[in-house]
Amino acid sequence: MALTPTDKPSINIGDKLRQRRQELGMTLSDVAENIGVTKGFLSEVERDKTSPSVASLLRICETLSMPIGALFPNNESQVIRKSERLSIKFGGIDIDDFLINAHQQSRFQAILSQMRPGGGGGDELYSVNSQEEFVFVLKGSVRITLEGETTVLDEGDTMSFNPRLPHTFKNNSDTEPAEALFIVSPPPRN
Numbered sequence: 001m002a003l004t005p006t007d008k009p010s011i012n013i014g015d016k017l018r019q020r021r022q023e024l025g026m027t028l029s030d031v032a033e034n035i036g037v038t039k040g041f042l043s044e045v046e047r048d049k050t051s052p053s054v055a056s057l058l059r060i061c062e063t064l065s066m067p068i069g070a071l072f073p074n075n076e077s078q079v080i081r082k083s084e085r086l087s088i089k090f091g092g093i094d095i096d097d098f099l100i101n102a103h104q105q106s107r108f109q110a111i112l113s114q115m116r117p118g119g120g121g122g123d124e125l126y127s128v129n130s131q132e133e134f135v136f137v138l139k140g141s142v143r144i145t146l147e148g149e150t151t152v153l154d155e156g157d158t159m160s161f162n163p164r165l166p167h168t169f170k171n172n173s174d175t176e177p178a179e180a181l182f183i184v185s186p187p188p189r190n
Contacts, residue, residue: 053122094119140178
């Protein structure tokens with residue numbers, strides 16, 4: 001029986017964040033204070049007990065002078081079978097993300113996001129240090145907020161925008177799941 005993406009173990013990011021923080025000689029308090037979260041919350045992130053919003057994860061990486069791509073393993077294969085998708089924690093709430101392209105060698109990063117009802121990137125707007133972001137809604141309805149303006153994309157709809165502008169996303173339904181493909185070019189180097 002083939003594994004589905006949700007059967008695969010996820011790539012935990014907490015160890016990498018903790019190792020980088022310790023390499024820099026920073027305490028939990030140092031990082032928490034710098035990004036505006038509690039020390040307890042940051043400890044939970046480092047132990048993979050909770051998932052930060054996308055905005056919080058980007059701030060953590062920025063504080064640690066760590067590209068967000070360093071959190072995810074390099075997939076050498078040019079063919080990624082459904083059963084081989086890497087489950088990643090890119091941040092967000094009630095969401096499962098999968099890296100679906102060869103990461104380090106690629107000129108883009110493709111992430112499949114499966115959002116439970118009400119799930120998404122978090123309420124706080126964030127930006128990504130890339131040139132272009134493309135969203136394709138595969139299932140359900142996804143709300144994209146870009147610089148305070150909200151656009152609802154339904155199944156089959158697409159949107160392109162500058163990811164350096166403050167934005168976030170969320171499943172537009174409180175009862176049905178949604179699924180979207182996010183492509184960012186070049187891969188974020190935050």
